[in-house]
Amino acid sequence: MDYTGKQNNMNDNDAKNTAALLKQYEQDDAAYLAEFAAAYRLVRERLQTPRLLHSLGVAQTAARLAAKFGGDVPKAYLAGLCHDIAKELPREEQLALLRRSELAADQGVLEHRSLWHAPAGQVLLADLAAQRPEFDAAVQSACLWHTLGRPAMTPLEEAVFVADLIEPGRDFPDLAGIRSAAAASLAGGVAACMRGVIRFLEAQGKYVHPLAYAGYEYYKNQLN
Ligand SMILES: [Fe+2]
Ligand SMILES: [Fe+2]
Numbered sequence: 001m002d003y004t005g006k007q008n009n010m011n012d013n014d015a016k017n018t019a020a021l022l023k024q025y026e027q028d029d030a031a032y033l034a035e036f037a038a039a040y041r042l043v044r045e046r047l048q049t050p051r052l053l054h055s056l057g058v059a060q061t062a063a064r065l066a067a068k069f070g071g072d073v074p075k076a077y078l079a080g081l082c083h084d085i086a087k088e089l090p091r092e093e094q095l096a097l098l099r100r101s102e103l104a105a106d107q108g109v110l111e112h113r114s115l116w117h118a119p120a121g122q123v124l125l126a127d128l129a130a131q132r133p134e135f136d137a138a139v140q141s142a143c144l145w146h147t148l149g150r151p152a153m154t155p156l157e158e159a160v161f162v163a164d165l166i167e168p169g170r171d172f173p174d175l176a177g178i179r180s181a182a183a184a185s186l187a188g189g190v191a192a193c194m195r196g197v198i199r200f201l202e203a204q205g206k207y208v209h210p211l212a213y214a215g216y217e218y219y220k221n222q223l224n
Pocket of ligand 2: 054058083085164
């Protein structure tokens with residue numbers, strides 16, 4: 001969902017706060033970060049601190065959603081941790097990865113660079129899976145769909161999709177409303193996220209991918 005031009009609401013210049021927040025996440029989630037130490041290192045190597053904090057926030061939030069609504073909790077943590085792994089790769093590297101993905105022929109994705117990092121991340125995780133089998137197909141697909149969303153996502157995809165927008169570091173219009181929808185049901189959370197993102201993009205005259213509209217229709221109908 002990073003095609004919203006989202007910001008971490010953390011003040012990047014405040015190194016002390018940043019370090020304290022990182023330490024807090026590492027304390028809170030020490031068990032997961034020990035279990036997934038190799039994955040954490042692979043993510044940390046590729047992301048600057050603000051996006052690393054966002055990734056830890058998404059991991060923690062996705063794990064909470066999986067615990068609440070049913071799902072593989074450690075896997076949700078791992079998928080959240082890895083979802084933006086390709087986001088800070090150089091343009092050409094993202095494009096080369098995207099061209100090997102199942103969205104390689106999707107013009108809407110190709111023409112919008114902010115949509116590249118999710119399919120690029122999926123392919124990167126698939127490459128890394130040779131060494132790190134925990135990057136399995138379920139984790140890869142949660143990475144692939146975290147930005148666009150789509151109709152009928154898996155519970156893991158849904159958890160990461162929602163967590164990406166509601167994690168503690170996020171700033172977004174009507175986040176309180178979206179968070180409370182996500183507190184009531186996962187499908188409701190997905191619908192609220194999709195609605196919020198579509199409105200946000202439309203208000204700015206920005207591109208909305210057809211899958212975002214299709215996903216919203218699907219999840220809106222799930223609620224009726
Ligand atoms: Fe993203
Ligand atoms: Fe993200």
